[in-house]
Amino acid sequence: MNKLYVVGIGPGGGESMTLQARQILESCDTIVGYTVYVELLKSQFPDKEWLTTPMRRETERCRIAFENAQRGRKVAMVCSGDAGVYGMAGLMLELSPGYPDCEVEVVAGVTAALSGAAALGAPLMHDFAVISLSDLLTPWETIERRLRCAAVADMAICLYNPASRKRADYLQRACDILLETLEPERTCGLAARLGRKGESCEVLTLAQLRERPVDMFTTVFIGNSQTKTVGGKLVTPRGYPI
């Protein structure tokens, strides 16, 4: 059996990686990934074979990983953040029946919801929803319904993929849906490029968020009804008596 690893490298691919992820990457001879994330790792792991495909070539990327494992290479597929949250773990497992001599192991990492929350304070201390605004693979109506339900449920919300060049107004559209239920003063936050050059954090209201241009390297947080700022940090109380 040829074992392949799908490894979440955390934000930035540096010291936010788990010890297990680092050990696995050190032990592999071939690392497969999205071009941008592979660049974050190359200097840390010399002497590896690096195989990349660009965005929207994910299925091909997975097949390259399986084919190299079949050739006896020790392969890791790397994903930014966690392999199992909008990463490649699912697609690798879906394709695995076509490669019966290969076995896929998923290695969890710190996803942007967690790293962004830590940088902002503690906005996800209570129940929360994680929703991607990308409609490349999901009908926009489904995304709208999930936003409405999360707002009605009074859950904190973490938004992935809030914008791209072709989807410049998606975060604004999402804010308009949330504003049907939530007050404009609702406490929100942004975390961008954590662990990379240009890292930044910002606390703002939902009304301000609606007007704020963001890019695809930004993770967005919308507080629940109890979320507040303490010393500039975003905090959603769990409810402990203090």
Place this chain on the structure above:
Amino acid sequence: MNKLYVVGIGPGGGESMTLQARQILESCDTIVGYTVYVELLKSQFPDKEWLTTPMRRETERCRIAFENAQRGRKVAMVCSGDAGVYGMAGLMLELSPGYPDCEVEVVAGVTAALSGAAALGAPLMHDFAVISLSDLLTPWETIERRLRCAAVADMAICLYNPASRKRADYLQRACDILLETLEPERTCGLAARLGRKGESCEVLTLAQLRERPVDMFTTVFIGNSQTKTVGGKLVTPRGYPI
């Protein structure tokens, strides 16, 4: 300024910890935590001062951390999984204005939703909700509303604290609420004691989950309408064409 760290140690406190978490724990002289999690770490970090409080003494635990930092100790408060998901990050930040000479830094870790998902396959590949069934600090009506909204939104759901000695039937009650919306055959999963003795995973239907006794060391996953099993693993497709 006395800097304190609130550190998520991942599941089990072993190699699922991030490199950053490990470096910080190595550099501290005092580690504060819940009795059970501190036991997982003691053998790995000799020569530390260990300070613990039991469950339901969380505020006292945080104050001990601040008071030791004020005395010039280099302090880390440790939390199982991630510090920012049902951990101590929020309470530490809420208490921080009382200790103006102290600064709190949150260090993210792999929370049980991510480690459990990886062990089961990839159930959280698409939008999901994280909900705790503990009503110690949250009215049960709020929990019910969040369960109903997450089910209507067709999000995958991850349940924390599904049971305890005093709340033996809470998972059953949650399943009954979900069964108002979801079919009994809905694909679900359980992950228990990851990274510790007695680690286990199980794939089952929502109807079976309703009848399944679980304990407080178990994390529960309810798939969305697309979730399926592939080679015994739980997979929620993202939607990539294959």
